[in-house]
Amino acid sequence: MSATGGGVRGRRPWLVAGVALGVLTLAAALIATGRLPGGTDDGGDRLSEQAADARWVEGVTPEWMSEQMRLDIPVTARSPLAAYEVTSRFDTGLLTFTLTRAEAEAYLKEHPPEGDWLEPASAQTDVTPHDFAHLGLPEPESLKEGMRYGFVCPGVAEAAVDPHAPGVDTSDESCVGLYAHEYTPARTRIYLRDHYEPGISPLPTPPEST
Template structure:
């Protein structure tokens, strides 16, 4: 057989091999994408539906409201009652939490120096369902998660030196703030601050 002659069907076999390779590559890529999406969905599910062991995991001992307020850089009103605090640590980030109750008038005096000029607190227009918990949330110390409330709820976030005030200068972490007037004239303030860098641990 001369070099110019090509066996019958050779082109078909060659094209078929390439098609099978392309199909195999596409299937493999699809499986990889599905695997990543499945992992993300599982992580999101665990964050929104933590198990009992996850709820109790990774909370530091000896955490006090005074220590937490100092770590976050907040000046808690002296009139505050029902003070609760926690420090949650994991390999990705640390979270400091602080909650307390004050009069609504005292709430405004506490919040105003922390807000940028002209900033307004938002309403919770997309609440979580009742019973919602998270592994690094306020339910750890017996409070409903603030994301579940709409009535009387105001939300904002603050960072150090955003406002021209001594209170803003004193902040050490960016924080999410929920202020919930759960009864007329009385508000519970929730402060949640996450940090990619490890936060200091309370003394034993």
């Protein structure tokens, strides 16, 4: 699905062409611990800095978040949930849904990562519940068994371009963090997280109170 014009302008570029797997792993670790590229704050510092001005946007739907991320929600998906947090430093978009194991494998094949799918060496026990906890779910970084993760770059995938090919520039693309957790023998939960420059526009209109 195509993002709105405001959504594209608000997106933060994450990766450039030719990124080595080692850099991807480091970037994944930064995201997993609540850091952003160029930052040194841990999860607790990030939350304390944002607490004064952070707010969860009302009226965010899975469909709207899917458009911002440019990643589709399969029609067979169950329990789709989405959220969007605004702060003065950066915004965070969240999207999650569940698929059967077979549907999840097809989805991951359709949306391949930069580099390889990675598996956590261990579950992170010091992750501060914040992002997906807002949706009543565990943070994906706190899970190990049945977990894969990586960065998915929708613009590159849609153009059917090899991101590692010489001369390919993905600096204008925003890569979304994707976690796939096989939480039961039959189903997989997809977690999607993206970060944006503050001020993405237009935001959803909050539902009218009755």
